[in-house]
Amino acid sequence: MTSNRFIRAIENQITDLDSKTLKRVLKTIQGPNDVILKIDGKDILSFCSNDYLGLSNHPDIKSAIKTGLDHFGIGSGASHLISGHSQAHVDLEKKLASFQAASIPQAKALFLSTGYMANLACITALCASHENTIIYSDELNHASLIDGIRLAGAQSHVEKHIYPHDDLVQLESLLSTKPVANNQNTLSLIVTDGVFSMDGDMADVKGLLHLAQKYDALLLIDDAHGFGVLGTKGYGILEENDISSDRIIYMGTLGKAAGISGAFIVAHESITEWIIQKARSYIYTTAAPPALSYGLLTSLNIIDAQDGAKRRVHLNHLITYFKKNITLKRWKVVSSNTPIQPIIIGSNEEALKITEELKKLGLYIPAIRPPTVPVNTARLRITFSAAHSIEQVQYLINSLHQIEAELESI
Numbered sequence: 001m002t003s004n005r006f007i008r009a010i011e012n013q014i015t016d017l018d019s020k021t022l023k024r025v026l027k028t029i030q031g032p033n034d035v036i037l038k039i040d041g042k043d044i045l046s047f048c049s050n051d052y053l054g055l056s057n058h059p060d061i062k063s064a065i066k067t068g069l070d071h072f073g074i075g076s077g078a079s080h081l082i083s084g085h086s087q088a089h090v091d092l093e094k095k096l097a098s099f100q101a102a103s104i105p106q107a108k109a110l111f112l113s114t115g116y117m118a119n120l121a122c123i124t125a126l127c128a129s130h131e132n133t134i135i136y137s138d139e140l141n142h143a144s145l146i147d148g149i150r151l152a153g154a155q156s157h158v159e160k161h162i163y164p165h166d167d168l169v170q171l172e173s174l175l176s177t178k179p180v181a182n183n184q185n186t187l188s189l190i191v192t193d194g195v196f197s198m199d200g201d202m203a204d205v206k207g208l209l210h211l212a213q214k215y216d217a218l219l220l221i222d223d224a225h226g227f228g229v230l231g232t233k234g235y236g237i238l239e240e241n242d243i244s245s246d247r248i249i250y251m252g253t254l255g256k257a258a259g260i261s262g263a264f265i266v267a268h269e270s271i272t273e274w275i276i277q278k279a280r281s282y283i284y285t286t287a288a289p290p291a292l293s294y295g296l297l298t299s300l301n302i303i304d305a306q307d308g309a310k311r312r313v314h315l316n317h318l319i320t321y322f323k324k325n326i327t328l329k330r331w332k333v334v335s336s337n338t339p340i341q342p343i344i345i346g347s348n349e350e351a352l353k354i355t356e357e358l359k360k361l362g363l364y365i366p367a368i369r370p371p372t373v374p375v376n377t378a379r380l381r382i383t384f385s386a387a388h389s390i391e392q393v394q395y396l397i398n399s400l401h402q403i404e405a406e407l408e409s410i
């Protein structure tokens with residue numbers, strides 16, 4: 001035992017987390033990401049990654065990254081504004097902007113290393129553009145949006161309102177009591193996930209845009225889980241809903257359906273220019289390796305091509321099949337039309353137990369517990385990938401039915 005009192009205090013806190021079934025545990029994956037993972041030397045069928053199109057180990061993308069490495073080397077060497085902004089980043093940004101061109105007039109894209117950083121960048125920069133900001137944020141927004149709002153609030157005058165999940169009536173009543181149209185120094189900003197990461201449901205982006213127009217606000221949509229998946233071409237939630245406005249700031253990530261890592265913001269070119277000027281999480285960090293951006297161009301080409309369309313069709317087939325055939329009594333299947341199909345278990349203990357039982361049957365779905373989700377809503381966040389087969393989904397359904405029947409008989 002250490003005599004360092006700070007370390008002892010931390011150890012006590014970790015023990016406390018453990019006793020409340022809230023301790024998080026890292027699992028090491030011994031090999032590439034795929035639907036079959038190797039963990040502890042054993043193959044296990046995974047239903048928990050965000051690799052929705054099954055691109056994370058795609059041979060064409062791998063070979064593009066190898067070519068990119070030969071051409072651009074390994075590291076970018078500096079932040080974007082010093083000497084890290086490579087031609088590979090520029091080409092990627094052009095392609096990303098072209099995907100949203102029908103939805104955002106004068107669209108320009110900005111590539112960042114992660115979605116977490118992109119959300120911090122967007123929100124802090126936007127809040128720095130006006131003397132006052134009023135933010136309206138959905139209660140189930142992703143942690144990176146929440147942290148962006150917190151950070152922005154620490155830097156400038158930001159008033160925040162959390163509205164009940166997808167409740168546009170409540171949002172409108174908040175917006176209508178804060179008329180900003182006459183105050184040129186106040187920015188109104190509505191912030192939402194496109195597809196909610198832990199529930200899989202989609203925000204009513206049409207309704208949100210209508211409110212943004214009516215009450216003179218900007219609308220930030222985090223489409224981390226929609227980009228590549230939604231819309232006929234896979235361009236995401238704006239394509240899916242056929243909406244267009246220069247009030248929209250679109251954030252997408254590239255570590256999920258695009259299969260690699262990174263993120264981007266697409267907005268009117270003056271907004272992206274402002275983010276370059278002001279966003280500290282963009283300015284003060286090393287640019288991601290150009291070879292990854294080079295590989296991402298191949299990912300985007302796949303998303304845009306017949307191959308991507310076929311993957312989306314198969315993925316939707318898996319989702320429909322699962323929804324049609326899963327019949328649970330003890331736990332609640334959340335209604336969602338996206339690859340995120342959560343099953344709400346309730347207690348942390350039971351969620352952990354099911355994860356263990358699934359593991360015995362060769363299935364890997366970690367339990368998601370508070371604070372990632374609200375208290376008493378611990379869940380299995382099941383996700384599908386175009387790389388799954390119908391047989392694998394059927395095996396998952398059978399296994400869940402079997403575990404439920406066993407627990408019901410105790």
Ligand SMILES: Cc1ncc(COP(=O)(O)O)c(C=O)c1O
Nearest residue numbers: 114115116142144197224253255
């Ligand atoms: C809705 C949402 N936004 C942002 C992020 C962060 O993206 P990244 O993993 O690229 O940091 C995630 C998940 O990781 C997410 O689920």
